[in-house]
Amino acid sequence: MKYLLCFFFVILSIIAPAQNYNVRLIPDSLLKNAHVVKRMEEVHVIIKSLNNVVVTNKYALTILDEEGDEASTYLNAYSSMRDLSSIEGNLYDASGTKIKSVKKKDIIDAPVSDGFSLMLDDRFKKHNFYCKQYPYTIEYSDVMEVNNSYFLPTWSPFESDHYSVQQSKFIVETSPEYQIRIKQQNFNVEPQLTKGKTNIYSWEFKNGVAIVMEPLQPSMKELVPMIRIGASDFSMDNYKGDMRSWFSLGKFNTSLNKDRDVLPDNIKQTVHQLVDTISDRGKKVEKLYHYLQNNTRYISVQLGIGGWQPFDAKYVASNKYGDCKALSNYMVSLLKEAGIKAHYVLVKSGEGETGLQEDFPSPSFFDHVIACVPNCKDSIWLECTSQNNPTGYMGTFTGNRKVLLINDDGGYVVKTPALSAKDNFQTRTTKAVVKADGSMTADIFTHLTGEQQESQHQLLYSFTKEEREEYLNKALNLGTYQVSQSKYTEFPGRIPAIDEYLQVQSTNYASITGKRIFFVPNFVNQSGRRLISDEQRKYPIRFKSAFYDIDTIQIELPSNFQIESLPKDVSLHNQFGDFEMKFKVINNQVEVVRMQTRNIAEFPATAYPELVDYFDKIYKADHQSVVFVKKGE
Numbered sequence: 336m337k338y339l340l341c342f343f344f345v346i347l348s349i350i351a352p353a354q355n356y357n358v359r360l361i362p363d364s365l366l367k368n369a370h371v372v373k374r375m376e377e378v379h380v381i382i383k384s385l386n387n388v389v390v391t392n393k394y395a396l397t398i399l400d401e402e403g404d405e406a407s408t409y410l411n412a413y414s415s416m417r418d419l420s421s422i423e424g425n426l427y428d429a430s431g432t433k434i435k436s437v438k439k440k441d442i443i444d445a446p447v448s449d450g451f452s453l454m455l456d457d458r459f460k461k462h463n464f465y466c467k468q469y470p471y472t473i474e475y476s477d478v479m480e481v482n483n484s485y486f487l488p489t490w491s492p493f494e495s496d497h498y499s500v501q502q503s504k505f506i507v508e509t510s511p512e513y514q515i516r517i518k519q520q521n522f523n524v525e526p527q528l529t530k531g532k533t534n535i536y537s538w539e540f541k542n543g544v545a546i547v548m549e550p551l552q553p554s555m556k557e558l559v560p561m562i563r564i565g566a567s568d569f570s571m572d573n574y575k576g577d578m579r580s581w582f583s584l585g586k587f588n589t590s591l592n593k594d595r596d597v598l599p600d601n602i603k604q605t606v607h608q609l610v611d612t613i614s615d616r617g618k619k620v621e622k623l624y625h626y627l628q629n630n631t632r633y634i635s636v637q638l639g640i641g642g643w644q645p646f647d648a649k650y651v652a653s654n655k656y657g658d659c660k661a662l663s664n665y666m667v668s669l670l671k672e673a674g675i676k677a678h679y680v681l682v683k684s685g686e687g688e689t690g691l692q693e694d695f696p697s698p699s700f701f702d703h704v705i706a707c708v709p710n711c712k713d714s715i716w717l718e719c720t721s722q723n724n725p726t727g728y729m730g731t732f733t734g735n736r737k738v739l740l741i742n743d744d745g746g747y748v749v750k751t752p753a754l755s756a757k758d759n760f761q762t763r764t765t766k767a768v769v770k771a772d773g774s775m776t777a778d779i780f781t782h783l784t785g786e787q788q789e790s791q792h793q794l795l796y797s798f799t800k801e802e803r804e805e806y807l808n809k810a811l812n813l814g815t816y817q818v819s820q821s822k823y824t825e826f827p828g829r830i831p832a833i834d835e836y837l838q839v840q841s842t843n844y845a846s847i848t849g850k851r852i853f854f855v856p857n858f859v860n861q862s863g864r865r866l867i868s869d870e871q872r873k874y875p876i877r878f879k880s881a882f883y884d885i886d887t888i889q890i891e892l893p894s895n896f897q898i899e900s901l902p903k904d905v906s907l908h909n910q911f912g913d914f915e916m917k918f919k920v921i922n923n924q925v926e927v928v929r930m931q932t933r934n935i936a937e938f939p940a941t942a943y944p945e946l947v948d949y950f951d952k953i954y955k956a957d958h959q960s961v962v963f964v965k966k967g968e
Contacts, residue, residue, distance in 0.1 A: 354374070354375060354395065355431050356374055356395060356397065356427045356431040356472040356474070357429070357430055357431035358397060358429045358430075358431075358470050358472075360431075361374075361397065361501065362501075362542065364542070364544055365499040365500075365501055365542065365543075365544060365545070366399070366499075367544065367545065368497055368499075368544070368545040368547050369399060369403075369497055369498065369499040369544075369545040370398070370399055370400055370402040370403035370406075370497045370498070370545075371396055371397070371398055371399065371403040371406045371494075371495075371497070371498045371499070372396065372397040372399065372498075372499050372500075372501055373394065373395070373396055373492065373494075373498070373499070373500045373501060373502075373503060374395040374396065374397055374472060374501050374502070375393075375394065375395050375501065375502050375503070375504075376392075376393070376394040376395075376492065376500075376502070376503040376504065377391075377392070377393050377394075377503075377504045377506070378390065378391075378392050378488065378490055378503075378504070378505050378506070379391045379392075379506040379507075379508070380487065380488055380505075380506065380507045380508065380564065381508045382484060382487075382507070382508065382509045382510075382513060382515070382566075384484075385483075385484045385566075385568060385569055385570035385575070386482055386483060386484070386570050387480070387481075387482065388480075388481040388483070388484055388487065389478065389479070389480050389481075390478070390479040390480075390481065390488055391476070391477070391478050391479075392476065392477055392478075392479070393474075393475070393476035394474070394475060394476075395472055395473065395474040395475075396472065396473055397470055397471070397472045398466075398469065398470060398471055398472070398473065399469060399470045400469050400470075401467075401469070402497070403497075406494065406495075406498070407463060407464065407466070407473050408461065408462070408463045409422070409424060409460075409461065409462040409463070409473075409475045410459060410460070410461045411459065411460055411477060411479070412447060412457050412458065412459045412460075413457070413458055413459070413460070413479070414457045414458065416481065416482055416483060417479055417480065417481040417482070418479070418480045418481075418482075419460060419477060419478070419479050420477070420478050420479075420480070421476070421477055421478040422437065422442060422460060422462070422475070422476070422477045423436075423437060423475065423476045423477075424436065424437035424462060424464075424473065424474060424475040424476070425437070425473070425474045426464040426466055426471065426472070426473055426474075427471065427472040427473075427474065428468065428471060428472075429468075429469075429470050429471065431472070434466075434471075435464060437462055437475075441462060442460050442461070442462045443459075443460065443461040443462065444458060444459075444460050445458065445459060445461070446458050446459075447459055462475075483569070483570055483571040483572065484566045484569040484570055484571075485566065485569050485570070485571040485576075485643070485698060486698055486699065487564045487565060487566060488564070489561060489562070489563050489564075489699055490503075490505040490538070490561065490562045490564075491556070491559055491560065491561040491562075492540045492543060492559070492560060493543065493546060493555070493559040493560070495555070496545070496546045496547060496548045496555065497545050497546070497547065498545055498546070499543060499544050499545040500540060500541075500542070500543035501541065501542065502539070502540070502541050502542075503539070503540045503541075504537065504538065504539045504540075505537070505538045505539075505562055506535060506536065506537045506538075507526075507535070507536040507537075507564055508533050508534070508535045508536075509533065509534050510533060510534070511530065511532075511533070511534050513534075513567070514567035514568075514579075515534075515536070515564055515565075515566075515567070516564065516565040516566070516567060516578070516579070516695070516696075517536070517562065517563070517564055517565075518562070518563040518564075518565070518692070518694070518695040519561075519562050520557075520560070520561040520562070520563070521558065521559060521560045521561060522538070522540065522560035522561065522562065524538060524539075524540075526538050538562060540560055543560070546558070546559070549870070549872060549873065549874050550864075550866055551876050551877055551878065551946075552874040552875065552876070552877065553874060553875060553877050553937075554687060554688075558874060563695060563697060563699065565578055565695060565696065565697045566578050567579050571643065574587065574590060574591060576590070578696050578697070579696070580696055581691075581693070581696045581739055581746045581747070581748050582745040582746050582747070583696075583745060583746075584696045584697075584698070584739070584746055585739055585740075585741050585742065585745040585746015585747065586744070586745040586746065588679070588681070588739075588741045588746065589741055589742070589743060589744075589745065591643065591644045591645075592644070592645060592664060592679060592741070594647075595644075595645055595646075595647035595648060595664055596647075596648050596664065596667060596668040596671060597647065597648055597649060597668070598648050598649070598652060598668050598669070598672055599649055599652050599653070601652075602648075602652045602669075602672075603672050605626070606623065606669055606672040606673050607672075607673075609622050609623065609626060610622050610623060610673050616675065616710075617715065619673055619675060620670065620675060620708050620715050620717075620726065621726045623666070623669045623670060623673060624666070624717055624726045625726070626669070627662065627665065627666050627669065627719060628721070628722045628723070628724075629722075630655060631651060631655050631656060631657065631662060631665070632655065632656050632722065633656070633657070633658065633659070633662065633720040633721075633722075634656040634657065634658065635658040635659075643660075643698075644660070645657070645658075645660035645661045645663070645664040645679075645704075646658075646660075646661040646664075647661075647664070648664060648665050648668040651664075651665040652665070658720075659703050659704040659705070659719065659720050660679075660704045662719040662720055663679055663680070663704045663705055663706045663717075663719045664679055664704075665719070666706045666717055666719045667679055667706055670706075670708065675708060676708070676709065677706055677707060677708045677709075677717075678706065678707045678708075678709065678740045678741055678742060679704060679706065679740075679741045680704065680705045680706060680707050680716075680738050680739065680740050680741065680749075681698075681700075681701040681703075681704060681738060681739040681741070681746075682701060682702075682703050682704065682705055682733050682736065682738040682739075682751070683700050683701055683702055683703070683736065683738075684702055684703040684732055684733055685732065686731040686732065686879075687731075687879045688736050689736050689737070690736030690737035690738055690750070690751075691737045691738065691739060691748065692737075693737065693748055701739070703733065704719075705717060705718055705719065705729075705733055705738075705751075706719055707740060707749075715727045715829075716728075716729050716733075716751055716752065718732070718733065723792075723795075723796045725827035725828055725829070725831040726827065726828075726829070727828070727829035728828075728829055728830070728831050729751050729752055730754070730785070730786055730789055731786050731789060731880065733751055734751050734752055734753060734754060735750070735751060735752070735753035735754070735935070736750065736751055737749070737750050738750070738751055753935065754785045754786055754830070754880075754881065755881055755934070756881035756882055756883040756932050756933065756934055757883055758784065758785040758786075758830050758881075759784065759785035759786045759787045759880065759881055759882040759883065760782075760783070760784045760785065760787065760882075760883045760884075761781065761782070761783045761784070761787045761860075761882065761883070761884045761885070762781070762782050762884075762885045762886075763779065763780065763781040763782075763859060763860065763884075763885070763886045763887070764779075764780045764781075764886075764887045764888075764889075765777055765778070765779045765780075765859055765886070765887070765888045765889065765890075766778045766889050766891075767844075767888070767889070767890045767891070768890075768891045769844060769845050769852070769854065769890060769891065769892050769893075770893065771847075771852075771893050771895075771896075772847070773842075773843055773844060773845035773846060773847050773852065773854075774840075774841065774842050774843070774844065774845075775839075775840070775841045775844035775845065775854075775890075776838070776839070776840050776841075777837075777838070777839045777840075777841075778836070778837075778838055778839075779835075779836070779837040779838075779839060779859060780834070780835075780836055781834070781835040781836075781837075782832060782833075782834050782835075783832065783833050783834075783835065784830055784831070784832040785830050785831070786880055786882070787882060788831055788832055788833040791823060791833045791835055792825075792831070792833060794806065794807075794823075795823055795825070795833075803821070804818065804821075807821060807837065811839065811858060811859060812855075812857075812858045812859070812861040812863075813839075813841050813844060813858050814841070814843055814844075815841060815842050815843055816839055816840060816841035816842075816844075817839070817840050817841075818837050818838065818839055819838045819839070819840055820836070820837070820838035821835070821836065821837050821838075822835070822836040823835055823836075844858070850964055850965040851899065851962055851963070851964050851965075852892065852896060852962070852963045852964075853960050853961070853962050854890070854960065854961060855957075855958055855959065855960050855961075856888050856890055856918075856925060856927045856961055857886070857888060857916075857927060857929060857957050857958075859886065859888075860884060860886050860929065860957075861957045861958065862950070862953045862954045862957045863954075864950055864954065865950060865951055865954050866943075866946065866947040866950050866951070867947075868944070868947045868951075870943070872940040872941075872943035873940060874940060875937055875938065875939060875940055876937065876938040876939075876940070876942060876943065876946060877936075877937045877938075878911075878933055878934065878935055878936045878937070879935065880935060881933055881934045881935045882931075882932070882933055883931075883932045884929070884930065884931045884932075885928070885929070885930050886927075886928070886929040886930075887926070887927075887928050887929075888926065888927040888928075888929070889924060889925075889926050890924065890925050890926075890927075890961075891923060891924045892923045892924070892925075892963050893923065894922075894923050895965055895966050896923055896963040896964065896965055896966065897923065897963060897964060897965075897966050898920045898925070898961070898962075898963055898964075899962045899963060899964040900960075900961065900962035901918050901919075901920055901925070901961060902918050902956075902959035902960075902961065903918075904916065904917045904918060905952065905956040907949060907952055907953070909945070909949060910936075910938065910942070910945075911933070911936075911938075911945075911946060911949050912931065912932050912933040912934065912949075913930070913931065913932045914930070914931045914932075914949075914952075914953050914956070915928075915929070915930045915931075916928070916929045916930075916956045916957075918961070923963075925961050929957075931953070
């Protein structure tokens with residue numbers, strides 16, 4: 336009865352009289368740098384039981400200009416595990432006068448399509464007023480009822496940059512006996528706690544000015560106020576678990592995976608045929624990984640608890656496809672049959688991600704699964720959804736982050752490999768010939784390793800021949816040119832490498848002025864970044880990846896030309912890295928050697944002026960011209 340009473344009051348708040356959304360009531364500080372102003376928000380989470388969580392949400396956004404239009408769309412998803420209802424919405428003009436309300440027939444209800452899933456039970460509801468009279472205000476509310484307590488909402492008032500917040504409120508309601516876990520980030524205000532028949536936690540955030548993104552800053556989610564809530568005991572479908580520690584959350588995943596590693600007899604026989612004659616453990620892993628890649632493909636199947644639980648090994652063996660969970664479980668099963676212990680690993684994918692937070696167990700930190708073969712400091716990590724990834728390579732997608740390794744007894748926090756500057760190595764030799772009319776032909780030989788070869792790897796496996804040619808003919812710092820030949824050679828491994836050969840022809844590489852010829856020798860690995868020097872830096876500076884580049888450029892001019900002007904050598908060595916560029920001329924040939932090193936690092940905002948100067952000097956060095964003149968003139 337107490338929950339019905341609470342729910343009744345929530346519904347009353349949703350249908351209460353409209354607030355005054357006159358744009359003139361927005362403080363000037365919230366208009367600065369903003370395309371959108373969140374006028375109000377109230378997110379109310381009611382944990383009724385382990386199998387019933389109700390989330391009501393009401394918000395209003397003022398769209399200030401065309402760049403804010405993206406935020407004007409109402410969009411929410413639902414599935415067999417969460418029901419979406421009570422959708423209401425209104426449109427207001429600049430004075431706060433209501434113009435229009437949502438009509439049920441105008442709400443789009445459609446299946447979610449991600450382009451790679453075979454089956455999804457997720458659907459979405461979507462609505463937009465399509466107003467173009469700026470500024471205007473949209474107001475929406477809905478109710479979501481979830482049949483599990485595994486995944487609880489995260490509250491963050493800021494949705495993106497150039498987005499200010501006038502007022503946002505977060506309310507969490509539980510029974511007095513329930514242990515809710517709370518993690519506050521960049522928000523030191525203690526919740527207002529009301530105890531009674533239910534415990535009600537309430538936070539409020541006001542007058543947050545718009546964030547303007549800065550170059551090389553940490554991710555936005557690390558900078559904005561955020562509150563994560565997590566279950567202690569929880570339930571999902573017929574499974575129950577405990578989320579008080581990463582160990583216990585891992586134990587729950589062990590229960591989800593139980594007895595799903597049984598292979599069909601024919602696959603067992605295949606495993607032994609493949610590896611029984613191989614003595615080296617690492618080579619056995621590689622053999623079975625290649626078998627996985629050659630005999631399965633990635634297709635997602637997300638139905639109910641299947642969004643969290645892998646399809647069993649027999650399913651993958653029979654259908655020859657699966658999602659990241661199913662394929663990783665299958666890989667672990669293949670290795671188990673070969674007598675090699677491997678683990679299912681939960682990870683947050685994407686470039687620049689840092690992974691889970693050790694002090695707050697939660698499934699919200701994961702969206703992907705990989706496999707790991709432990710071996711002290713030389714573990715083998717396997718991306719099981721890729722049909723062409725080298726054995727053991729993580730890279731920018733899943734490397735250098737904290738993950739949850741699932742063992743038979745529970746979960747363990749470990750870290751995927753980080754690649755150093757020497758791992759991400761690029762060495763290039765460019766040999767070019769320039770004619771008297773300014774045209775140029777060049778042979779460019781490049782050896783790339785680690786993260787530096789990922790773009791070329793993508794060119795080989797994700798691009799058509801036509802798409803690859805289009806990309807290559809836009810990639811160099813030349814006006815008009817054509818890549819007439821290209822060739823790639825792969826060297827797979829834990830630190831994979833690719834050799835790239837390009838033959839390039841340009842009709843107007845050099846500028847001709849009378850008897851002089853001008854050209855910029857570094858046209859391949861040119862820095863294009865200059866930072867704004869008068870910007871007042873607010874956030875830390877972060878280098879998310881490391882690299883080491885060596886470029887050797889040799890450009891031959893016609894024999895009747897000689898050097899007139901050669902740039903000075905550049906040598907920069909500081910906390911941000913090392914950069915050197917050296918020039919020399921032998922007869923009618925100029926040679927440039929460029930070296931740059933950068934490491935993964937973070938610096939305070941106060942270091943920004945020095946960073947601006949460092950980048951500026953590199954930019955100028957890369958764009959320096961060489962001048963040759965005709966002999967005897």
